[in-house]
Amino acid sequence: MEGGTMAQDLFVQRPIEIKGRRIKNRIAYAPMVSATAEDGRIVDKTLAFYEARIKGGVGLCMVEGTNVSPDQFREFMPQVTLHDDERAETHKALVDIIHSYDCHASIQLAHGGLMAVTARILFPDFMPQVPTPPHYAERPWMPVSGIDLLKDPNYVAEAMSAEKVRQTVLEFARAAERAKRVGYDSVEIHGAHGVLIGNFLSPFYNLRTDRYGGSLERRMRFCLEVIEETRKAVGKDYPIFIRLSVDEMLGDLGNSVEDYTSYIIPRLVEAGIDCFDVSMGSVQHVPDGMFPSLYYPRGYFMYLARLVKNIVPVPVIGVGRINSMQQAEFHLRRGDCDIVYMGRQLFADGETPRKFFEGRTEETRRCLGCLQTNGANICIPCTINPDVGNELYCEQKPADRKKRVVIAGAGAAGMEAARVAAERGHEVIVLERRTFTGGTVRILGNTTLMHEFRNLNQYHAHELKRLGVEVRTGVEATADSIAALKPDLVLVACGATMTIPEVARGKPFVLTHVEALEDKFKLGRRIMIYGLGYGAELAIALHDEGHEVTLAGRGNTVAANLSSLIRRQYLMRKLDPDIDLPMKDILNIRLLKNAELVSVEDDGWVTLKRKQNKQEEDCKVQVDTLVISLGRKSNNELLADLKQKGIEAIAIGDARTVGEIYRAIEDARATARRI
Ligand SMILES: Cc1cc2nc3c(=O)[nH]c(=O)nc-3n(C[C@H](O)[C@H](O)[C@H](O)COP(=O)(O)O)c2cc1C
Ligand code: SF4
Known part of the structure; x- marks a missing residue:
């Protein structure tokens, strides 16, 4: 298939029906916040953004997480919304564009819940609505925003009253009704990644004692009421999808995968869900499911989709680090899922499906999984495709x-x-x-x-x-x-x-970060990497390849200069024992923070001056290779x-x-x- 002749009867090209609605193939554009709306309205920038993602031939377009609640909407935020009729009308142009490509138009309905807490930085008057106020005083975990929960006064949210919960249920239903009215072919209820429905489902975020909290059955009530009212609003023939984090990545603190497969999902099938979209993680605590970086293998949580597919009678969408059509075909053929979502790959190259269908795969620019924040948002613009988000101005x-x-x-x-x-x-x-x-x-x-x-x-x-x-x-x-x-x-x-610091110059066993990777045969067994920024990445890479690694540098944490907060958090979880993060999994890499490089001897002894508890002490380490990862x-x-x-x-x-x-x-x- 690579680049040349096409195999016939590709799974990716097989049409599929969801509640009688035909979808032309099995590749769908994943819901991805585009940050293009103006005052909640779909504008030309939004239309151009979506057209660039779907014109390459996807069968389904899931419009990004869209606000359902007037309470949660903030003016001037580039947030798409369906919380009122007037703004809903602006979606018609988007639906028309999607349909003009013979593409199924769907939209993800979301209430931010705890995820919306970052909006307080811009709008201090804004009060996120959650099942239970944040209770993390003893768990200073760093959310994706980089906010330190213990120190940040913004990290507050309001527990919803039972009346408010009920009102929100109806807001979902009204938004779904509007979605149907403006022409969307289906809706997806967002219950993953730590948004409100996910918060209610999870024992970590939901400590309520009323009818919406406590047992798993009661924690599901909000979600089930949303589905029930949405169904009433859109009618029995209209497809309702749901997105879930089937592994919340909270270990024993969250729902287990088993909770999802043995209880939550079967209940949702009974409630009439027509398609399951299987994701992972929560934005506040372990975002690696919502934003899987290149550190994870391609398709690394497709096994969750397969678990769900084995127990539901309706189509399942799989997602996560799929950056080629061949890989999508592989997962479909293996029976992991019925539809593959592609997210970032369609940022990197919106023509990915077409190039594959036309036998031009090698012309595809493949997503790096870098998750860089190149502007105000992750991946927008994309590192390797700066036109993303600038579609109107990049002719x-x-x-x-x-x-x-x-x-x-x-x-x-x-x-x-x-x-x-x-x-x-x-x-x-x-x-x-x-x-x-x-x-x-x-x-x-x-x-x-x-x-x-x-x-x-x-x-x-x-x-x-x-x-x-x-x-x-x-x-x-x-x-x-x-x-x-x-x-x-x-x-x-x-x-x-x-650059190499003066004290280390001219020694044959001293290499720069780039030299070390260009001539890997020069690397000895015992390696010190000096520089805690991208050096942190190199430390893990070389450790994984069997070297004995020490990571040293001047800062007091690792990866501080990475513009990708997600990658940074991963590196901290693997390297820094002093950081309190969930899913911490410290590797056998010696970490020397607050360490100044003092001297490098010809026999490989490296001396560092370390500051600890306001005391300075020398630390000597003998190495076979010293790798410098500092400035350029x-x-x-x-x-x-x-x-x-x-x-x-x-x-x-x-x-x-x-x-x-x-x-x-x-x-x-x-x-x-x-x-
Ligand atoms: C910039 C960006 C925005 C996203 N916005 C949403 C969103 O609105 N709703 C949602 O459920 N997931 C969102 N996601 C997660 C994606 O839908 C998708 O699950 C994730 O990117 C993994 O798929 P990929 O590897 O194909 O990109 C977003 C991801 C990124 C990178
Ligand atoms: S910024 Fe990086 S991760 Fe995001 S879409 Fe582009 S290449 Fe992929």
């Missing part, structure tokens, strides 16, 4: 005049610029010092933990070949060699070099040389300003669209 036009563009450096920025410039009609030559393309991002992908980072170069390499870009590897680009190519324009994409410095000497020769040149990516992958890609794409 790419053919070049006015064809130019000969030489690009020095075949890292992420150089390759992206080459791709876009070639697509626009320029003649492009790429020069790369290394014998391979992909630069630092590809090298970072040289461990099992980080292997998804290799996706980017795979995509770029394929695209550059397809577009006829000449890529010369093993070539040092100098001002003279470039001048000989007679370029109209040069893009300097030589990346950045990692732009490689922009070539730019100056070119300018001196009067050659027009622009630095892009890290060569211009050192930053995260997103910045490099975005800069490269924007520059290549301008030239």
Whole structure:
């Protein structure tokens, strides 16, 4: 199937019916907050966002978590809502667009519950409604927002009265009625990830003693009433889906998987649910189910979907780290689920299904699972597809005049610029010092933990070949060699070099983070990684590959500079015994925080000065390899040389300003669209 001839009778292409409504294939767009609405209304930005996700051929589009309750709505938040008739009308345009692609239009109905607590940062008057006020005084866990529960006065929410609960039940039903009226083909009730219904279901969030709390049966009452009233509102022939975190990832504190499979789900079948969407985790405490990062295997909680599929008579949706159509096909064929949700993959490349159906799979840009916060929101814009969220402003036009563009450096920025410039009609030559393309991002992908980072170069390499870009590897680009190519324009994409502190320079066993991964054969058994930021990731990766690892650095926690809070939390759970987080699972990696690198001897002894309890003490560790994971410095000497020769040149990516992958890609794409 890869890239060439297509196997016939693919499971992904088989239509499916839910309550008599035909869905053309088994790939669905997952509910993903788009942050595009204005004052709760669907606007052009929202329409463009959704069109970009579905035009590639998904059979079903689940519109993002949509507010049902007037109480929970806050003006100016980019939140989609169905809590009133006037705003509901704005959904008609969205439904029309979805239908114009022969796609089933569904919408997820949500009440934020405890998840809405982060809104208090922007709206201090806002009071989240929950079954029981937060009771975590003895559990200072850090939610996804990064708020420290113990210290943050915002972390308050109001216990709902029984009347309020009942009113909210009816709000769900009214929202469902509006959804049906404006043309949606079904609704999904959001009961996963620690939103209100999930809060009511869970013994951790629900400590009530009235009819809505206590036993599992009573904790289910709110959910069952929502279904009952929704059914009355939409009629017996209208499909109602539900999303559940079948593993709440709260260990003994939450419902067990068994609670879901032996009690909750059978009761929901009786209540008339037409499709189960199986997810995992809770945003406040262990978000790795709602936001699975690249640290987890692809499809890592599909087994939960299969458990559910084995016990229900209706279709089941599986989800989680599916970043190729082949993998979706694999899960469908194996019988894990009936429909596969793709979320972030359709951010990375909205054309994923079509490229597969047309035998062009290798043209697909595959999600890295990086979960970066590149703007105000996770994944919007996407690290490797900066157009996500900017659909209205990212038109790419053919070049006015064809130019000969030489690009020095075949890292992420150089390759992206080459791709876009070639697509626009320029003649492009790429020069790369290394014998391979992909630069630092590809090298970072040289461990099992980080292997998804290799996706980017795979995509770029394929695209550059397809577009006829000449890529010369093993070539040092100098001002003279470039001048000989007679370029109209040069893009300097030589990346950045990692710095090594003075005390560690010149020792053969000292490597930078990038060198360590580029030449892994140079790594000894005993490794110290100095630098607690991305060094934390490297520590786990090398530990997993059998090294004896010490992680040291100046800070007082690990991964503090990662822009992905989800990855950060994972690293803390694996590395920092002092942090109180659920699902903590400390690896056998020695962690030396608050440690200043003092000296490095030729025989491998490394001395650190550690501050502990206001005392300073020296700590000596003997290593085979010292890996430095600190700052980087732009490689922009070539730019100056070119300018001196009067050659027009622009630095892009890290060569211009050192930053995260997103910045490099975005800069490269924007520059290549301008030239
Ligand atoms: C930016 C973003 C927004 C999301 N918004 C929602 C949401 O509104 N409702 C929901 O149930 N899940 C939401 N999710 C979870 C996704 O629906 C999906 O389950 C998750 O991303 C895993 O699937 P994937 O690996 O295909 O992305 C969101 C995830 C992301 C990354
Ligand atoms: S930002 Fe990263 S995780 Fe999110 S969609 Fe893009 S590549 Fe995937």
